[in-house]
Amino acid sequence: MSASHSASEIGLLNAIIYMSLILAAMSLCVIFFLFLKRRAQEKKWSHKARRREFLDRTLRGVLAAPMEPSAASVPGLLKGDEDIVLDMAVDMLRVIRGKDVARIIALLEIWNIREYLRATLMRGGRGRRIRIVTLLAHCQDSESLDLLLEQTATEDPYVQLAALRGVADRKAVDHLSRIVGHLPYSRQRNTLMLADILQRFGEPAVPVLNKLALEPGMPQVRLAAIHSLGAIGSIDAVDALLKLASDTDAELRAQTLAALGRIGDMRAQRHILRGLEDPVDEVRAQSAWAAGLMNLREAMPVLLARLGDSHWWTRYRAAEALFQMGPPGVAMLHAATRTQGSGGEMAVQYLAEKAAA
Structure with missing residues (x-):
C-alpha cells in the first residue's frame, strides 16, 4: 500500500516538475518575445525620430530657400513618412501666412501625398481626418475643395465641423x-461653434442661412443659423427673423430677439417690447439685451420694472440696457437704488460695477 502511494506521489511530483519546466520555458519565450518587440519598437521610434528631424529640416529649408520647391530640389518621401509630414505641415500652416503657405502646399504636391489623404479620409480615425481637412483648407485647387465638401456630409460631427470651417475659410459660398x-x-450639436463657422461665409450667405433658420429640423442647427445671422448683421435677415420672433420654441424665440437686437432694424421693436413680457426667463433676458443694443427708449418703463424680475439675468440685462441708454437710463438706475427689494439691489450692484470699471 505504501509502495503504491510512493509510486503515485513520485509520478505526481514528476508531473509537477515537468509542468513547471514547461511553464518556465514558456515564460522565457514570452520574455524573449517582449524583448524583441521592445527592440523593434525602439528601432521604429528611433527611425521615426530621425525621419522627423530630417523632414523638419526639409520643410524649414523650403521656407528659407530663395527659389520655389521642385522635384529636383527636394528629397523624396519614404514609406510611412506621410503621417509625419501631415502632422508637421498642419502645425506649420497654423503659424505661417501668404507665400509660405503656398510653398508648403507646393511641396506636398511634389511629394504626391494626395492619395494618402484621400485614403485616410475614408478609413482613418477622427484625429487624422480632422488634421487632413485642416490641411485641405489651405489648398486652392478644386479637388481638395471636393474632398472638403464630401466631409461636410460625414456622420462624425467633429470632422464635419472641421470640414465646414475649411470650406468657410476658402470662401466657397457657392x-x-x-x-x-x-x-x-445631421448629428450636429455644437451650436456656438457651428454658428461661428457659418458667419464666416459673410453676407453672401444670408439667403441660405435664412432658409436654414426657417426650416424644420435639428433645433441646434436652426439656432446656429440664427446666431450667425445676428453676427453678420444684414438687414436682409430681418424678414426671416421676424417670422421666428413668435416661435413656439422659447429658445429659438429668445435667440431670434437677440439677433434682431444685434442687427438693429426698428421693425423688431414691437417684438422686443412683447418679449420683455414673455413668461420664459431667457426670452425676457434676451429681449432686455436687445432693447439696450437698439437704444429703445420706449422700453425704458418696462426695463425699470424688470429690475425686480424673478430671474437674475433678466434683472442684470435690464440694468445694462438702461445704462446703455445714456443719462435718462442712468437716472432711472440711480432712482431705483433708493427702492427696496431685488430691483434696488441690482441697480446698486450694476452702478457699482460700472464705477469700478
Missing part, C-alpha cells in the same frame, strides 16, 4: 446650399 442641405438632419 457651395453653401449644398452644405446646409443636410445640416438640419
Whole structure:
C-alpha cells in the first residue's frame, strides 16, 4: 500500500516538475518575445525620430530657400513618412501666412501625398481626418475643395465641423446650399461653434442661412443659423427673423430677439417690447439685451420694472440696457437704488460695477 502511494506521489511530483519546466520555458519565450518587440519598437521610434528631424529640416529649408520647391530640389518621401509630414505641415500652416503657405502646399504636391489623404479620409480615425481637412483648407485647387465638401456630409460631427470651417475659410459660398442641405438632419450639436463657422461665409450667405433658420429640423442647427445671422448683421435677415420672433420654441424665440437686437432694424421693436413680457426667463433676458443694443427708449418703463424680475439675468440685462441708454437710463438706475427689494439691489450692484470699471 505504501509502495503504491510512493509510486503515485513520485509520478505526481514528476508531473509537477515537468509542468513547471514547461511553464518556465514558456515564460522565457514570452520574455524573449517582449524583448524583441521592445527592440523593434525602439528601432521604429528611433527611425521615426530621425525621419522627423530630417523632414523638419526639409520643410524649414523650403521656407528659407530663395527659389520655389521642385522635384529636383527636394528629397523624396519614404514609406510611412506621410503621417509625419501631415502632422508637421498642419502645425506649420497654423503659424505661417501668404507665400509660405503656398510653398508648403507646393511641396506636398511634389511629394504626391494626395492619395494618402484621400485614403485616410475614408478609413482613418477622427484625429487624422480632422488634421487632413485642416490641411485641405489651405489648398486652392478644386479637388481638395471636393474632398472638403464630401466631409461636410460625414456622420462624425467633429470632422464635419472641421470640414465646414475649411470650406468657410476658402470662401466657397457657392457651395453653401449644398452644405446646409443636410445640416438640419445631421448629428450636429455644437451650436456656438457651428454658428461661428457659418458667419464666416459673410453676407453672401444670408439667403441660405435664412432658409436654414426657417426650416424644420435639428433645433441646434436652426439656432446656429440664427446666431450667425445676428453676427453678420444684414438687414436682409430681418424678414426671416421676424417670422421666428413668435416661435413656439422659447429658445429659438429668445435667440431670434437677440439677433434682431444685434442687427438693429426698428421693425423688431414691437417684438422686443412683447418679449420683455414673455413668461420664459431667457426670452425676457434676451429681449432686455436687445432693447439696450437698439437704444429703445420706449422700453425704458418696462426695463425699470424688470429690475425686480424673478430671474437674475433678466434683472442684470435690464440694468445694462438702461445704462446703455445714456443719462435718462442712468437716472432711472440711480432712482431705483433708493427702492427696496431685488430691483434696488441690482441697480446698486450694476452702478457699482460700472464705477469700478
